[in-house]
Amino acid sequence: MHVKMIVNGKEYESEIEPRLLLVHFIRDELGLTGTHWGCDTSNCGTCVLWMDGIPVKSCTVLAAMANGRVIRTVEDLETGGQLDxxxxxxxxxxxxxxxxxxxxxxxxxxxxxxxxxxxxxxxxxxxxxxxxxxxxxxxxxxxxxxxxxxxxxxxxxxxxxxxxxx
Amino acid sequence: MQVPASVDYERATSLSHAIELLERHGPEARIVAGGHSLLPMMKLRLIQPEVLIDINDLSELSYIKIEGNELRIGAMARHAELLSSPLVGEHFPIIVEAEKVIADPIVRNRGTVGGSLCQADPSEDLSAVFSALKAKLVIQGSHGSRTVDATSFHDGPYSTVVSSDEILIEVKIPIRPGCGCAYEKVERRVGDWAIAAVGAAVYIEAGVIHDAGIGLTAVGSEHFNAPEAEAYLAGKSPSPELISEAARLAAENCHPSADQRGPEDYKRHLVQVLTERALTTSVERATRGGF
CATH class of the missing domain: 1.10.150.120 ([2Fe-2S]-binding domain)
Structure with a gap:
């Protein structure tokens, strides 16, 4: 299926399998490897990113469910060379x-x-x-x-x- | 690496659209709301739906409000919303106490009330809460809606009376005078499923408990309740002895099984202690002072 979402202010589009997890979409399709992939069971929280302004565990969200939504990852914390x-x-x-x-x-x-x-x-x-x-x-x-x-x-x-x- | 089996995906745009999709795709379709129970089970291949119907856009089911003398919770209300709702806190501390120990704050951002109920895990907390509060659950199909008691919602582990072309839309909790309620849970570590948990609600007028609800979870109570203990309390004046006997009845009549969370006798012991604590707090809250 086709998905489109805004990640760190930039629009991305891709063809994906509906079963693809958001954490893998962010890391493997978009190359944003700041978001880590850990326990895979929504326990460890290293995959936390924001979806529509709310922190979520991206190992337990399908990329399909993030279609049309706004994502913010750790890469977006630093702006203009200044750390958050x-x-x-x-x-x-x-x-x-x-x-x-x-x-x-x-x-x-x-x-x-x-x-x-x-x-x-x-x-x-x-x-x-x-x-x-x-x-x-x-x-x-x-x-x-x-x-x-x-x-x-x-x-x-x-x-x-x-x-x-x- | 845990990956769900191949699945198709549809996004519902309204309640009627969701029901239409359920009818079109049949029993191999599953509704996904927060997904925090369903997706882990799909990753473990314990569930392999052919189609997921995403209802996260159904903002019409995302509310917490009082109508008449009922608290009404839409099925898409998130756990975090329930936990931070002043309406819920004012009327039903049992819900706040249960929500504080459901998973963790990030999972609660995403998980929904309806999703937890429909996943129907035998250790799920809100099922015990709504049993204790004698809530009604509203189920919608294409030919209209029907209302069932929280205590007749489950028809087995991971199974509910919601049929494959229906959707749970609302929880209705009666607001009644003289109510006191509380939730007590013991877990192995923060955010885990309960080893055992007990919710209690009492309704006291003129010094007499005229009705009581006791919800149990994780201890083999098919309908998440303790009817013997509830019946014993009704019509009597609250006292420590009364509560002890009700707790004994709750423990005697539940059916815990030994697993990695503990042996049967330990769980039964927990039910007794937690029922006593939850009832004692409930009576204190109902009477603003205790016995």
């Missing part, structure tokens, strides 16, 4: 080690901060409770999201993409 405060927070607070869960964590964090600019630690932990991290014990992820909430205007001072961090 959430990305900056993960860097500042060492919010990742292996990095596998990070794209999903950041997409959920961005959505949380868009709807609650000053979340408590409990609210942050609740928001990411559908996502697994096997490295950090979550402490630094929570700190990273707190950092982002305290530096929402940090884009001006944030690290430029590609800049070497001393």
């Amino acid at each position: 405060p959430v990305q900056q927070g993960f860097m500042e607070m060492h919010g990742l080690q292996c990095g596998f869960c990070t794209p999903g964590m950041m997409m959920t964090a961005r959505w949380l901060l868009d709807h609650n600019s000053n979340p408590s630690e409990t609210e942050i932990r609740e928001a990411i409770s559908g996502q697994f991290c096997r490295c950090t014990g979550y402490e630094n992820i929570v700190r990273a999201i707190r950092w982002a909430s305290e530096h929402q205007d940090a884009s001006a001072e944030s690290t430029k993409v590609g800049e070497v961090v001393a």
Whole structure:
């Protein structure tokens, strides 16, 4: 079947099998490999992206169901060479080690901060409770999201993409 | 890599279109709403529909409202919407308590009330909630709609009375005076299916329980209820002893089976403890102070 959707502000069209999962469409058809493919059972949350402004687990959505919808992936967080405060927070607070869960964590964090600019630690932990991290014990992820909430205007001072961090 | 078997896809644009598609494609078609129960089962090839009929565009089924003395929930209301609805929180804390422990926040963004009910997993939480609240479920076909009690909606594990050319459209919950309700669930880890869970609702007037509902899930109660315990409570004044006996009856009459979530006696024990807790909280809420 033919699908058309807007991903990170750009329109894409493709012929797909209806059984194709959205995560594979995004990664394999569009080459946007920032969205990770993890447990495949809607448990781990590394495949979280936004569909029509709502975070969803893209391993449990068919690409066909995303036809005509608006998708936002982790690649869209950085704009004009400036990291999103959430990305900056993960860097500042060492919010990742292996990095596998990070794209999903950041997409959920961005959505949380868009709807609650000053979340408590409990609210942050609740928001990411559908996502697994096997490295950090979550402490630094929570700190990273707190950092982002305290530096929402940090884009001006944030690290430029590609800049070497001393 | 888990991939569903080949399937055709149709997107319904209205309720009548959805029913027309169901009639056209026959019993091998399945409605997909949030897809968070159906797609995992398709990936495991436990279900292999020939056609999926996507009803996510049916905004007409996406509401939570009060009409007359009923709370009405459209089948496409998402779990997250139920959880954040002030109307639901005001009238039915049992729903909020259940929703908080259904899957996780991201899954709740997508999963729907109607989808959960129609998937009819024997460990599903809302079935127990709606049983306890004595809700009515509205099922639509091309020749009109019919209403069934939540307690007669299921006709076996993963099976409901909704026929292949019908669609569940609405849940209607009576708002009655003197109501107190609560939900108690024990799970292995956050977001898992219940090892056992109990929902309770009591309706107390002039110090007497004139009606009670007890919903059970994951413990082999085909209709997600505990009729013996409900009957025992009706017409009596609430007391700790009364609640203990009702909890004992609920545990005695359910049919849990041993699985990876625990042995039978443990689940039966949970039913007793959770029924006691849910009833105690319900009475407190109904009377704003307890016994």
